[in-house]
Amino acid sequence: MIKSDKKNVMMLVFMILGFVLALQFRSVMSTNEEEVSTDETVESLQEELEREKMIGNNLRDELNESIKRRDTILRDIMEEGDSTDITQEWERARVAAGLTEVVGDGVIITLNDALEKVEGADVSNYVLHDFSLYEVLNDIKKAEPIAISINNERILSTTEIVCAGPTVRINRNRYPVPYEIKVIGDAEKIREAFLNSSMVITTFDVYNIRYQIRDEKNIVIPKYSGNTDILTNVVEVIE
Numbered sequence: 001m002i003k004s005d006k007k008n009v010m011m012l013v014f015m016i017l018g019f020v021l022a023l024q025f026r027s028v029m030s031t032n033e034e035e036v037s038t039d040e041t042v043e044s045l046q047e048e049l050e051r052e053k054m055i056g057n058n059l060r061d062e063l064n065e066s067i068k069r070r071d072t073i074l075r076d077i078m079e080e081g082d083s084t085d086i087t088q089e090w091e092r093a094r095v096a097a098g099l100t101e102v103v104g105d106g107v108i109i110t111l112n113d114a115l116e117k118v119e120g121a122d123v124s125n126y127v128l129h130d131f132s133l134y135e136v137l138n139d140i141k142k143a144e145p146i147a148i149s150i151n152n153e154r155i156l157s158t159t160e161i162v163c164a165g166p167t168v169r170i171n172r173n174r175y176p177v178p179y180e181i182k183v184i185g186d187a188e189k190i191r192e193a194f195l196n197s198s199m200v201i202t203t204f205d206v207y208n209i210r211y212q213i214r215d216e217k218n219i220v221i222p223k224y225s226g227n228t229d230i231l232t233n234v235v236e237v238i239e
Contacts, residue, residue: 095147098154098224102147104184105217107191111136112178112210125207128177130163132199132209136181137161139197145185147221151175152182154224171226178210187215 094100111133114126137155140148148155153170160169167174183190191213194200204211 098147098156101220101223102184103218103220104146105187105215106145106182106184106219107187107194107213108216108219109136109181109183109194110178110210110212111181114208114210116208125203126209128168128179128209130161130168132203133161133168133179135199136194136197139193139199140181140183140190143183143185143189143193145183145190147182147184149182149221150179152180152222154222156224171224182216182219182221184219184221191215 091100095102111128113128117123117126133150137148137150150161150170153159153173153175156171159171162169164174167176168179169175194213200211203209
């Protein structure tokens with residue numbers, strides 16, 4: 001091959017190499033721009049979420065203050081009328097309805113998914129579901145507890161526990177595992193009701209669903225934090 005041919009070949013190779021490097025550089029720059037754009041979008045959404053949370057917390061605080069003022073007015077009215085029995089009945093009704101924070105002795109139960117799963121087995125057997133919580137709660141209620149909460153969500157007769165992907169929605173709020181169930185009442189009866197639950201015997205113990213139960217003093221269970229109007233706006237009181 002003569003020298004001029006060699007030069008032409010080398011020039012062609014360098015041209016191709018330069019073209020490839022330019023394309024690669026442009027691709028890298030484009031990818032970096034997309035990553036920066038994505039990061040900015042995620043950061044913006046996180047900031048928006050934090051702002052919404054702050055607004056929600058402020059509204060909840062305002063609602064709690066309004067409820068306190070209302071209760072104070074009602075209590076003053078009843079006390080002025082020397083209605084001790086009515087006042088006591090009112091307080092008992094509020095506790096039963098889950099509209100006031102309560103403290104007392106009882107048990108705390110912690111539930112979590114299984115750590116290890118048998119290879120080839122149905123994975124759903126080794127995780128907690130909404131119906132798992134429902135059945136456990138139904139059996140605990142046989143022990144006549146005074147108050148129950150799950151992850152500090154007060155459990156009412158109208159509380160919905162619904163599967164929401166990898167989480168469970170309780171009182172319209174989503175929670176992942178683990179689930180902490182606080183129960184105020186007779187600790188011995190509650191423990192017996194839980195350990196004899198069909199869910200514990202036929203599922204938790206069989207598939208190694210993790211659970212712990214311990215007696216506890218001075219358990220604090222918060223009041224129902226949702227909008228109580230939606231609980232009664234579709235019913236009518238019959239005189």
